[in-house]
Amino acid sequence: MAAEKDQIRNRFSSASRIEEVELELGDVRRNGKSQEVQYLRQDACDIAWSNLVVKGKGFEKEIIKNISGYVPRGSLMAIMGSSGAGKSTLMNVLAGRNLGNLTVTGDISVNGHLIEDNMPEISAYVQQDDIFIGSMTVREQLVFHAALRMSHKKKSEQIDRVEHVIEQMGLTKCKDTVIGIPGMSKTISGGEMKRLSFATEILTDPPIIFCDEPTSGLDSYLAETVIRTLKTLSQSGTTILCTIHQPSSQVFDLFSHLLLLAQGKVAFLGPTAKTPKFFEKMGFPIPMNFNPCDHYINHIALIPGREEESYKKMDAICERYSITKTAKKNMKMVDSVSGRFASSESLPKDTQRASMFVQLRWLLWRAIISHYRDTTFAAMKVIQNLGTAIFIGLLFLRIPWDSSYDRNSAQTVTSALFVMVTSYSMCYLFLVLMAFPLQVPVIRREHYGGHYTIFAAFFAEVLAGLPFFVVMPLLYTIIIYFMCGFTPDVNAFFWCYLINVFIATACTGYGYFISALARNVKEANTIAPSLLIPLFLLSGFFIPAKQVPIYFIPFQYISWFYYGVENMVTNQWVDTSICMSLNVSDLDIPIPEDCFDFSGSLDDVTFPPVRPEYATGIPIPGDFPFPTGVPEIPSAEDLYDQLIEEIMDSNSTCIIRGERCPDSRPVQFDGNLIIEALAYEPKNFSRNNWLLVVLSVAFRVLAYGVLAYRFRKTNR
Ligand SMILES: Nc1ncnc2c1ncn2[C@@H]1O[C@H](COP(=O)(O)OP(=O)(O)OP(=O)(O)O)[C@@H](O)[C@H]1O
Incomplete structure (x- = not known):
């Protein structure tokens, strides 16, 4: 003993x-x-x-x-x-x-x-x-x-x-x-x-x-x-x-x-x-x-x-x-x-918290494994992305690199742009909502265990996700851009890709924010639609930006749909032409012989401008869903009516200003009219890109703030 x-x-x-x-x-x-x-x-x-x-x-x-x-x-x-x-x-x-x-x-x-x-x-x-x-x-x-x-x-x-x-x-x-x-x-x-x-x-x-x-x-x-x-x-x-x-x-x-x-x-x-x-x-x-x-x-x-x-x-x-x-x-x-010593500092510590650098290094290592090792989940993400792109491509199929838009194809392309932005946002948002809430309880437990800070965990998670948000949009853009025959311009293609990257980072930021609010995957997926629909409806496609009621304007400011669709539409239509077929022989009114000589360059008669009342694409609430949001391009008949009025009024030689369409169709009009009809403004292009970047950062900062608040020390 x-x-x-x-x-x-x-x-x-x-x-x-x-x-x-x-x-x-x-x-x-x-x-x-x-x-x-x-x-x-x-x-x-x-x-x-x-x-x-x-x-x-x-x-x-x-x-x-x-x-x-x-x-x-x-x-x-x-x-x-x-x-x-x-x-x-x-x-x-x-x-x-x-x-x-x-x-x-x-x-x-x-x-x-x-x-x-x-x-x-x-x-x-x-x-x-x-x-x-x-x-x-x-x-x-x-x-x-x-x-x-x-x-x-x-x-x-x-x-x-x-x-x-x-x-x-x-x-x-x-x-x-x-x-x-x-x-x-x-x-x-x-x-x-x-x-x-x-x-x-x-x-x-x-x-x-x-x-x-x-x-x-x-x-x-x-x-x-x-x-x-x-x-x-x-x-x-x-x-x-x-x-x-x-x-x-x-x-x-x-x-x-x-x-x-x-x-x-x-x-x-x-x-x-x-x-x-x-x-x-x-x-x-x-x-x-x-x-x-x-x-x-x-x-x-x-x-x-x-x-x-x-x-x-x-x-x-x-x-x-x-x-x-x-x-x-x-x-x-x-x-x-009991309480013999007031201070507990001399007690043995189970864990020595690593430096911020070590925390970030190891958390990034784990986050990369978590993002990319699970081949089933990674394959699901790729299939979901590519599948959606191919589906949209088939739905709005056009000849690639075809610059000859007519009334219908102009509408199709504009719809495709809107669908591209929205379905892409949904895909990415729900990918985050399916994965990140699973990690939140682990982060919570390990943070409370004193192993690392919320900042390190969240930052590593965000960094690990970025390559996916850069590579996948490229495939997505290539498929849709060519299948839907968007404007045949290399610059426009790269802008379309970049805007998609910005949208991906903005909507995933929102996904992180929703995940931070929720306690699990089910809760995140339950609250997501109600937090998403207002932003979606404020894309400017259903209600022109300037007609949004004042009380919804704050939502519009955080709607990446709005910035994204506006930029996609601008990128597609700014300074492009839409060609219309005008069949002169169908007309049953007398028109001077030289009226449709399109080879000339006389300015006596201008091609009738498409007046706002022709751009009847302003959405009608009852006509949901979205294809009604595409501005209706005036029909050839409407244009004839206008043209003939002009001819009669001016009583002049009728030669249409402008160039022939590349495929010899006679009339082309400015794609800016579509932008105008949707009340979008090309001058917002760079502002929007910046705002998408700001939103990407702001949503992530907000998500971090929510996590840090939820997992504060006093809540342990
Ligand atoms: N935060 C809380 N607010 C109010 N009541 C609580 C709270 N947490 C626990 N209780 C109640 O306190 C009682 C004891 O709960 P506790 O979970 O500690 O029991 P337990 O002995 O572990 O039970 P079990 O074996 O069923 O897990 C229960 O009646 C529970 O409903």
Whole structure:
């Protein structure tokens, strides 16, 4: 015994804490279970909490009702209770996580140091749900965490640690397997996921580990394996607290300590070995061949229909516990250690946050893997883009590089421009909405774990996405531009591509913003249409920009549809000509012979200008959807009418000014008329391009702001 204590004394830096170690050893011995000695690590931690009261924000009802407790270093403690007893709430409060909706009063100390909001820095928290970036392999997940959380160590040490943890958690078989996304792609098994969660958290060998339901979803063998691993860790001095639901007897036997919660109160807290005696003294001995956990829970459960009786029984058990020797000893420990030191700065830190450069480097590495490794998702993105482009091309098919627009084809091309911008925006926006919200919970958890800043995570994500937004628009533009026979001009082609890039970056920025507002993919996809439709309707295609009601003007300012469509229409039609066929022989009125000699250049009669009333393309609300938005080019008959009027009025020789159409059709008129009819303005071209760039940045800044606000420290 003396030798053991000496051994511990040598390993343990703070001599003043030896009595507690002795107490722990005493507890182990008194239960007569084993000769095992706990060789405590240098940075081992004991946890105490006093007068802890927890309420839901805005609720009067207390979830945790003024409880105090003490967990000695090196304990493996099970927190048990019936459903709704407050286990997860207590765990979250002790771990300092997920406190956004809770009001907490009371003190929590580690080694006597009062904890404020720094528990995450000195502990690991294995949460119930295993969330990862699914396109990483098991090993990459650990290498990434080692790089960020052990940046103060050499690379070789990090890799050694990764390999050690892989072996320790039995992940060797699947170390190079891609983790996968549940419900979307093939994943490693549930047990492997759980072990990977543990491996990720124990990489840095933290002195305290919180585990929320570590065995949920595991079969009995795996559950025992996981708890056995925790047992080994605790034997080296790590303090581990687990909420757990009715473990098997074998698994339960591995826990050194038990905390039973009964509707927010302590029904028992102490060495597991003392629990049977306590219940026996209460008159509830464990029946033969009965799982002790089931027995304990049965006595502290809130039974539906017998609530009053259940509460009375719970109160009796809690009161009885409070006068036991175990409770008194606990209280003594709480009183002696609680808040002994005001500052907790000297406590061992689990994680050393890497520099911003290291954070960005590794986050970018992960984001690139996440964007481009998942071949199914990448292929889906490409197919979606190219498929949409080909569909639009086929729908508005024209001879490529054909400059001879007639009335119909001018309308078709203008519609194609609008459809190109809108469907392209939708494709890109929903790609972000399908992918980014999946990453947000991972970012949230890792940010709260202190591994990196939201800024680094978001910036890396944005950077990783950019190549896609540059390359894909090129393919998209090539397909549509040629299939739809847009204006045959190299400059115009490159502008069309560039505008598509600007639109892609603007609409994906909006996608990031919506994703930042939502809690998951479903929510993001639910709110997206209502945030998108106003911007879509304000593209200027349905209602000319100048007729937008004043209260919608702010939406118009942030509508990339408006800037994008205006620029696409301008790019296509500015200073181009639209040729019309005029069949002179069809006319049944006398026209001077020379009237349609198009070879001349007389200016006596100008070709009738298309008067605004001819540009009847101003949308009619009832005529939704969009093709009505295309200005109606005046028909040849309309033009004849005008022309003949002019001829009659002027009584002059009738020769039309201008050049022949390239294909010998007689009349051409200015494409600017289409721009005018839609109330777009060519002079806005560069302004719009700049505004698209500004929107791309502004939406991303906004998305970052929302994430930073949602995941602020006080919301942890
Ligand atoms: N933020 C909150 N606001 C209001 N009530 C809350 C809040 N969080 C939890 N509760 C309530 O507190 C009680 C305890 O919840 P908690 O999740 O801690 O129980 P639990 O013991 O972990 O239950 P289970 O085993 O079913 O997960 C429940 O009645 C729950 O509805």
